């Protein structure tokens with residue numbers, strides 16, 4: 001007996017982005033432009049502890065799809081310090097709120113290597129029981145003492161090519177960021193469907 005073929009979800013024209021983070025939503029809106037009709041739903045989803053960012057992102061998306069009983073887009077951001085083997089990674093939210101910018105710098109005080117990877121993982125599920133598809137982007141930078149007037153999480157301590165995210169105009173960050181790179185992959189996937197459905 002042959003096993004069932006995996007079903008590729010239809011690419012949606014409307015995306016419902018489930019997030020509790022207004023900064024993420026603003027960046028995603030700015031970067032998606034008119035590529036898709038973006039709806040948002042402000043929910044703080046449970047996030048599991050797991051060994052991989054992918055596993056956490058998939059679980060978060062499955063929960064969102066079950067909660068709204070329909071197609072959903074979710075996003076998970078990790079910030080991994082090379083010297084710490086990729087930690088705090090997906091747990092950066094709790095590290096930044098507990099340690100602050102200075103504390104995060106102090107974590108690297110004993111190490112010469114200050115490099116860090118900002119990793120963004122979007123997950124799309126076509127609905128409850130539908131396996132999420134992942135779109136991931138990574139930007140490598142350095143952890144530095146806070147600079148710039150950023151109000152978004154760790155933007156002031158993440159330096160890329162001489163400027164922290166917080167020192168960049170939004171439009172500048174949105175051309176090189178981890179989120180931009182992930183969103184380009186999501187947009188390419190959406191565009192493929194538009195080509196297919198117009199032919």
Ligand SMILES: O=c1[nH]c(=O)c2ncn([C@@H]3O[C@H](COP(=O)(O)OP(=O)(O)OP(=O)(O)O)[C@@H](O)[C@H]3O)c2[nH]1
Pocket residue numbers: 018019020021024043044045047075076077078092093094096152153154155156165179
């Ligand atoms: O300076 C920043 N520049 C960014 O570009 C960025 N993207 C995310 N974050 C922060 O990193 C943690 C991720 O955790 P996270 O993915 O679980 O997000 P969240 O819980 O805030 O929202 P969500 O899970 O409801 O979507 C949270 O503290 C976010 O505020 C950023 N900080």
Ligand SMILES: [Mg+2]
Pocket residue numbers: 045047093
């Ligand atoms: Mg979260």
